[in-house]
Amino acid sequence: MKIFIKFDFKRICTKVIEEKLTGLGIKYRMLNFGEIEFLEEVPDDKMKAFNAILKDYGIEKIENQKVILVQKIKDTIIDMVLNANETMNVKSSVYLSEKLGHSYGYLSNLFSEVTYTSVENFIILQRIEHAKSLMINTDLSLTEIAYRLQYSSVAHLSTQFKNTTGITPTTFQRIIAKRRELSSNKN
């Protein structure tokens, strides 16, 4: 005897997940299909059990969620650096956790895990990169650039610039100027 069946995948998946989560005593909320919010911290062993059970059904947690969140962290930092004037009085840790709705500890651990660098270093790097582009593309003096980027002084900017790139802002400007000269001579 043969019979024919049809499936509703969405319903099956949802039901499996609901049953297993309830079985493990994890409090959760179903958001859109494929998105689950845990309402409280899930201990590692329960999380592992959950992952193992799901794997049995061919369902896999998308680890890349992490990558997505890291991208959001980066975007937020870049935005913060570019608009330093408006965010001047807010600590970056507070700013990030408010914008992204996670604790700073969580965000910063995740960031280090995925990028091999820290949030703090990334902020410094972005500020220095912004300073570089202002040096090259505007007539602003170093003093003005330091002020715009919320450095306490030119010395502070110069020191951080040197620590990050190994060269001073003045050397940087000279090299870029010479490069331009060289390429205009070639053409």
Added chain:
Amino acid sequence: MREEYTYVVLADDDEDDRLFFTDAFEELKMQTKVDVYKDGIELMNALNQSDSILPNILFLDLNMPMKSGLECLKEIKMNPRFKNLSIAIYSTSASEEDIEDTFVNGANIYIKKPNDFKILKKILADVVTMNWQYHTSGLNKDNFLLRL
């Protein structure tokens, strides 16, 4: 966590330095693949193969017989196919003139070869991490200058 690996190439005529370099990368817990060439000519021949896989970072010794690091650098900078390559000068020289000259000619990184293995590991890790930042965070590669 990082899914892609960083492909690193070194051209250096000194055998000890090459070994020191590959050992350092082996000990680093980073996903890298390292190839080495004995001189500038061998390197350029390999790069110029039309089907060659291009490295993410190319380390060039400055003082090599037949074709120096600076000559390689200039050649590479003239070829648009290599425009995404990050170039690190890896030299015993720390003369300001060499440093500025190679930067002006398009190098991104200048490393004075350290004698200490631990320091070398730290430097190479920094280079890979910084290069990764430029690669993934939409930073302007033209402004990528790093001296270590």
